[in-house]
Amino acid sequence: MIEFKDDWCKGCNICIDRCPVDALEESDRLNKKGVRPPQLKKDNKCNYCRLCELICPDLAITVIPEEIKKEDKKTLLSPIGGKIK
Amino acid sequence: MVEIKTADELNKKFLREGMWPTIFCNGCGHGVVLEYTFWALEELGWDMDNVIFASGIGCSSRLPGYINADGLHTTHGRAIAFATGIKAANPDFNVIVFTGDGDCSGIGGNHFIHAARRNIDITVIMINNFIYGMTGGQLAPTAPLGSIATTAPYGNIEHPFDISNLACALGANYVARWGVSHPYQPIKSLKEGLQKKGFSLLEFLAPCPTAYGRRNKLGDIKKHWAWYDNNTILKEDYEKIMKYGTEEEKAQVKDKMQLGVFQDIQKSGFFESYEKLVNRLKEKETKTKGAKK
Numbered sequence: 001m002i003e004f005k006d007d008w009c010k011g012c013n014i015c016i017d018r019c020p021v022d023a024l025e026e027s028d029r030l031n032k033k034g035v036r037p038p039q040l041k042k043d044n045k046c047n048y049c050r051l052c053e054l055i056c057p058d059l060a061i062t063v064i065p066e067e068i069k070k071e072d073k074k075t076l077l078s079p080i081g082g083k084i085k
Numbered sequence: 086m087v088e089i090k091t092a093d094e095l096n097k098k099f100l101r102e103g104m105w106p107t108i109f110c111n112g113c114g115h116g117v118v119l120e121y122t123f124w125a126l127e128e129l130g131w132d133m134d135n136v137i138f139a140s141g142i143g144c145s146s147r148l149p150g151y152i153n154a155d156g157l158h159t160t161h162g163r164a165i166a167f168a169t170g171i172k173a174a175n176p177d178f179n180v181i182v183f184t185g186d187g188d189c190s191g192i193g194g195n196h197f198i199h200a201a202r203r204n205i206d207i208t209v210i211m212i213n214n215f216i217y218g219m220t221g222g223q224l225a226p227t228a229p230l231g232s233i234a235t236t237a238p239y240g241n242i243e244h245p246f247d248i249s250n251l252a253c254a255l256g257a258n259y260v261a262r263w264g265v266s267h268p269y270q271p272i273k274s275l276k277e278g279l280q281k282k283g284f285s286l287l288e289f290l291a292p293c294p295t296a297y298g299r300r301n302k303l304g305d306i307k308k309h310w311a312w313y314d315n316n317t318i319l320k321e322d323y324e325k326i327m328k329y330g331t332e333e334e335k336a337q338v339k340d341k342m343q344l345g346v347f348q349d350i351q352k353s354g355f356f357e358s359y360e361k362l363v364n365r366l367k368e369k370e371t372k373t374k375g376a377k378k
Contacts, residue, residue, distance in 0.1 A: 003093065008105060012112040017307050018266070053092045054124075054268035057116030058106055062093040 162193025
């Protein structure tokens with residue numbers, strides 16, 4: 001999974017250009033600056049080499065390899081207090 | 086020692102996120118250098134309270150403002166002089182100087198020369214984009230022959246300054262030059278440079294599409310970044326071709342800029358020698374006092 005901070009992107013498209021497996025493309029949505037941030041292609045061969053993350057001049061890309069994918073924390077406590085029955 | 090695994094966590098640790106996004110133009114290489122520095126600092130595992138950044142004036146000198154650590158934003162070209170002061174006041178601090186090519190080699194050239202000659206224990210990260218980007222595209226001393234700037238509209242006729250070679254000649258302990266488009270060698274090199282006692286210089290060739298690329302007809306961001314890849318060569322490859330290559334190959338690589346570690350030696354630094362001097366004089370004094378009594 002690759003996370004993009006849309007508002008940090010300036011639209012230089014270096015990540016798209018430099019991706020060794022050509023897994024990124026321009027998205028359809030516009031950000032605050034009026035540029036189109038990148039997104040992962042639908043069928044991509046991303047191997048989490050992290051080149052886009054390291055080369056992004058605006059630090060807008062975060063690569064999260066599938067193994068350490070964020071999980072929803074399950075808790076027995078309710079937000080108000082007390083245990084969920 | 087790497088605890089952090091993702092860039093998001095790295096940014097939370099090192100970045101002053103209120104200052105972000107940067108003022109840098111689209112396609113500028115300065116942000117990349119900042120990120121490489123973050124990774125190098127993370128791998129070293131230094132306490133950020135003991136790291137101080139200093140910078141002068143220019144695009145590159147905005148970088149300490151984005152880092153969640155103490156920093157000095159000083160007058161034009163005097164960053165190294167201020168850094169020397171910090172180091173003299175407390176030699177326990179790790180002092181890192183972010184500076185540009187105009188700041189370091191043009192206006193602060195003399196400070197740079199003497200800091201390298203004295204071998205003061207600081208790390209200078211010089212981001213070279215061949216031009217005074219922030220002040221409006223004036224000609225920098227490092228600009229290649231024939232390049233166009235606002236103060237050289239018909240092409241540069243002055244021979245460029247090779248800062249890495251200069252630092253080698255002055256006897257700096259660690260001298261390296263890298264581009265920004267290949268991450269792993271620069272991060273490793275930054276780590277070595279930061280750990281090194283004595284003066285270490287890391288020169289980065291960063292693209293400047295707005296001030297340099299546009300005036301010199303180097304094309305859009307993609308082409309400008311590719312220009313850096315096509316016009317640089319690893320030092321080892323260059324030496325090999327110059328020794329064993331054919332005439333054609335030699336002619337091809339002759340004008341390319343070399344990348345790599347140029348110097349990696351261990352000389353005693355200024356403050357080490359100064360401490361020795363103080364100790365020697367103290368001993369002498371106690372001896373003479375003892376003789377009088």
